[in-house]
Amino acid sequence: MNPNPDRTTYLDWAASAPPEPAALEEAREVSARYFANPSSPHRAGKSAEDRLAAARAQCAASLGVEPKEIVFTSGGTESNTGVLLSLLDRHRLGGVERQKTRIVTTAIEHASIYEQALGLQGHGIACSVVRPKPDGRVSPDAIGEALQDDTVMVSVMLVNNETGAIQDIAGIARIVREFSARKGRRILLHTDAVQALAKIPFSLRAMDVDAASFSGHKIGAPRGIGALYLKAGHAPSFLSIGGGQEAGHRPGTENLPGIAAFSTALAARLARLPEDTAAAQENVRRLLEGLRLIRGAWVLPLARQDGNDPHFSPWIVSVGFPPLPAEVVVRTADAAGFSISSGAACSTKKKDRTRVPESMGLPEETARCMVRISTGPSTRPEDIDAFVDMMQRDIPPLAAISRGGT
Amino acid sequence: MSGTLFLIKYGEIALKKRNRGAFIRYLKDSIRARLPRVQLSVYEIFHRVFLRCAEADAAQVTSVLARTFGIVSFCEAVEAGLDIAAIEKIALALAARYLAAGMGTRFKAEVRRAEKAFPMTSYEIACRLGDALCGNFPELKVDVHTPDWVLSVEIRERAYLYGPSTGGPYGLPTGSSGRGLLLLSGGIDSPVAGWMMAKRGMAIHAVYFHSAPFTSEQAREKVETLTRRLAGWTPGIALHVVHFTPVLARIKERALAEEITLLLRACMMRFATLLAARLGSMCLVTGESLGQVASQTVESMHFTGSYTDLPVFRPLVGMNKEEIIAVAQRINTFETSNLPFADCCVLFAPEHPLIHPDKRKMDLSFRKLDVEPLLLQALETVEIVRS
Numbered sequence: 001m002n003p004n005p006d007r008t009t010y011l012d013w014a015a016s017a018p019p020e021p022a023a024l025e026e027a028r029e030v031s032a033r034y035f036a037n038p039s040s041p042h043r044a045g046k047s048a049e050d051r052l053a054a055a056r057a058q059c060a061a062s063l064g065v066e067p068k069e070i071v072f073t074s075g076g077t078e079s080n081t082g083v084l085l086s087l088l089d090r091h092r093l094g095g096v097e098r099q100k101t102r103i104v105t106t107a108i109e110h111a112s113i114y115e116q117a118l119g120l121q122g123h124g125i126a127c128s129v130v131r132p133k134p135d136g137r138v139s140p141d142a143i144g145e146a147l148q149d150d151t152v153m154v155s156v157m158l159v160n161n162e163t164g165a166i167q168d169i170a171g172i173a174r175i176v177r178e179f180s181a182r183k184g185r186r187i188l189l190h191t192d193a194v195q196a197l198a199k200i201p202f203s204l205r206a207m208d209v210d211a212a213s214f215s216g217h218k219i220g221a222p223r224g225i226g227a228l229y230l231k232a233g234h235a236p237s238f239l240s241i242g243g244g245q246e247a248g249h250r251p252g253t254e255n256l257p258g259i260a261a262f263s264t265a266l267a268a269r270l271a272r273l274p275e276d277t278a279a280a281q282e283n284v285r286r287l288l289e290g291l292r293l294i295r296g297a298w299v300l301p302l303a304r305q306d307g308n309d310p311h312f313s314p315w316i317v318s319v320g321f322p323p324l325p326a327e328v329v330v331r332t333a334d335a336a337g338f339s340i341s342s343g344a345a346c347s348t349k350k351k352d353r354t355r356v357p358e359s360m361g362l363p364e365e366t367a368r369c370m371v372r373i374s375t376g377p378s379t380r381p382e383d384i385d386a387f388v389d390m391m392q393r394d395i396p397p398l399a400a401i402s403r404g405g406t
Numbered sequence: 407m408s409g410t411l412f413l414i415k416y417g418e419i420a421l422k423k424r425n426r427g428a429f430i431r432y433l434k435d436s437i438r439a440r441l442p443r444v445q446l447s448v449y450e451i452f453h454r455v456f457l458r459c460a461e462a463d464a465a466q467v468t469s470v471l472a473r474t475f476g477i478v479s480f481c482e483a484v485e486a487g488l489d490i491a492a493i494e495k496i497a498l499a500l501a502a503r504y505l506a507a508g509m510g511t512r513f514k515a516e517v518r519r520a521e522k523a524f525p526m527t528s529y530e531i532a533c534r535l536g537d538a539l540c541g542n543f544p545e546l547k548v549d550v551h552t553p554d555w556v557l558s559v560e561i562r563e564r565a566y567l568y569g570p571s572t573g574g575p576y577g578l579p580t581g582s583s584g585r586g587l588l589l590l591s592g593g594i595d596s597p598v599a600g601w602m603m604a605k606r607g608m609a610i611h612a613v614y615f616h617s618a619p620f621t622s623e624q625a626r627e628k629v630e631t632l633t634r635r636l637a638g639w640t641p642g643i644a645l646h647v648v649h650f651t652p653v654l655a656r657i658k659e660r661a662l663a664e665e666i667t668l669l670l671r672a673c674m675m676r677f678a679t680l681l682a683a684r685l686g687s688m689c690l691v692t693g694e695s696l697g698q699v700a701s702q703t704v705e706s707m708h709f710t711g712s713y714t715d716l717p718v719f720r721p722l723v724g725m726n727k728e729e730i731i732a733v734a735q736r737i738n739t740f741e742t743s744n745l746p747f748a749d750c751c752v753l754f755a756p757e758h759p760l761i762h763p764d765k766r767k768m769d770l771s772f773r774k775l776d777v778e779p780l781l782l783q784a785l786e787t788v789e790i791v792r793s
Contacts, residue, residue: 331622335618335619398620401620401654401655401658401753402658402753404663404753
């Protein structure tokens with residue numbers, strides 16, 4: 001049992017991060033001072049508009065892009081679905097007909113891409129799903145093979161939310177661009193960068209993507225704020241129509257406190273990223289080494305190296321102790337004061353919970369044993385050591401029960 | 407007199423001639439137990455139970471009476487002195503109320519005169535009231551065969567007037583049929599089984615086998631919710647939560663996969679017997695229904711039932727799932743039972759459980775578990791949750 005029930009060690013940062021103090025303060029301050037509608041013509045509205053422009057500029061600078069390329073949304077899911085749903089509008093623009101519209105995506109995407117892409121099939125938009133290799137990474141060549149004459153969009157996430165596998169988006173971009181040039185057709189390349197933002201260094205320009213999704217609450221901003229990068233001149237046409245905010249891409253009165261908090265959190269996190277990354281790498285080293293000592297531990301993917309594997313985010317580890325079900329491990333950790341999650345926290349659908357590990361070739365019985373441990377900038381090495389100690393103590397007897405004796 | 411008066415009709419209690427006093431007491435206790443903060447008086451006059459409470463509490467009392475076993479029907483009554491003018495005045499007020507409520511225009515007056523000293527006969531009273539009502543409300547019409555509503559008048563030590571009554575659940579009052587221990591899971595069946603025994607007057611306690619961390623806290627909370635639902639019908643029910651993981655682990659360690667479910671059921675029966683002795687329960691109640699799952703065949707129930715010396719009541723044994731669900735919906739446990747936390751881990755549910763177990767072989771397997779010390783230890787871990 002948790003020796004100190006008031007203190008829990010939070011190891012579920014990939015689900016939602018504790019608030020970044022500066023962002024919290026910013027949200028409070030902006031809520032109080034810039035309450036006016038940025039679209040209003042009076043002075044109060046104008047000052048809100050100025051604050052919005054400043055936040056957008058700060059955010060764009062953090063991401064190394066132009067302010068006009070940033071659209072604020074309600075979060076990662078809206079950014080993702082917005083990009084996909086824009087395809088529904090193609091027929092109105094006299095572009096390729098829907099019957100000749102295809103999305104290429106992968107089996108490891110977040111549900112807001114994967115399920116949405118499958119859902120679009122009901123609207124006549126085809127979908128090719130590329131499976132990852134057993135190491136959890138999608139090969140650019142496999143994406144290349146999936147490209148067809150009717151492909152108009154490719155969406156591959158930058159960091160997988162369950163395994164932490166970093167995808168070779170730049171490599172995928174090269175192949176997509178080459179195919180595109182050969183066919184003389186534009187293909188929009190989107191990446192879901194929710195688990196990458198302020199977690200691993202990346203450059204939107206260098207990766208050469210047309211669109212990228214971000215979420216605020218994964219980096220310490222409040223819930224309900226996210227962003228979508230849309231490369232200038234490549235913006236798809238969005239379906240929602242309203243007051244014309246966010247260059248018409250995302251109508252609705254702007255969530256200015258959220259936007260300000262998001263840009264503040266992002267800047268704060270990026271400023272600390274080198275030190276934070278070093279600490280995360282030390283944490284993940286301890287975590288993987290300690291967990292691998294437990295009999296029957298199964299790190300997903302098995303190919304992940306103990307040290308600083310450059311192909312994995314140091315903030316996320318997926319591990320299981322088959323046949324001990326993931327929820328039993330989660331409950332055991334919870335009872336001992338550690339918050340971890342089984343698979344993707346945001347997936348409430350049962351069948352979707354094992355999709356990612358199964359796509360990597362795990363049998364369903366093993367896939368449903370995988371838990372995710374995700375750390376953040378304030379996770380200390382001693383937290384990891386305490387967690388590992390607890391796991392080494394509490395898991396083996398349960399795993400033994402689950403294996404049975406006969 | 408002020409406040410609201412309920413007239414309660416009871417059914418089978420009346421048949422229990424010599425024990426009637428005790429049965430009435432159980433009925434009163436059962437009502438009072440669920441209305442601890444309500445000022446009420448319950449009394450009996452000539453085979454009628456009356457309940458008087460403040461008008462503000464009437465709605466709460468109504469909802470309890472509708473769920474009180476032993477009650478056939480009940481209604482709000484208005485009393486009057488033994489004087490025809492006073493009776494008529496109240497009859498008119500009630501008629502006005504029924505008309506305003508849109509209950510219909512065809513009515514009849516039904517009069518019973520227990521107090522023979524009253525100067526008019528039942529028939530004369532009925533005629534007098536019929537005339538008065540029709541005279542005051544031209545839209546009203548007497549219809550003795552298919553009335554929309556019946557105005558009942560009872561002439562006793564006082565006159566009692568009442569309209570249509572609300573049905574009760576019948577059965578026998580809680581506590582009048584001894585005490586039983588219900589094996590409560592989070593499923594659909596066991597709450598229904600408990601309710602059915604409670605309907606026959608049994609005071610119920612429940613035992614839930616908690617196997618953390620293999621079963622979740624939500625599963626336990628769900629069982630607590632189900633117990634509270636049952637408490638609406640059977641006051642005094644307490645949930646006994648036993649930590650059964652060590653027993654589960656022993657079974658998993660020593661048993662063949664296909665025997666796990668049956669051995670677990672046998673351990674539960676054995677444990678429930680120990681707990682029943684402590685609680686003074688005279689029987690076990692389970693939600694088993696013949697052939698529903700592998701552990702509910704005749705052979706399986708023969709085996710599991712042999713691990714208790716108490717009678718095992720299985721009120722659902724001859725019911726179909728649809729029939730069970732219909733009751734669960736009526737008693738408001740279905741939605742809770744249907745919540746998806748019944749995760750009594752796949753680990754302990756073999757893919758091919760025994761359907762027709764050989765009792766002698768199973769008895770040997772049970773003995774190999776050497777589980778009695780664990781059961782006695784588990785008895786010390788019981789947590790009691792009162793509803």
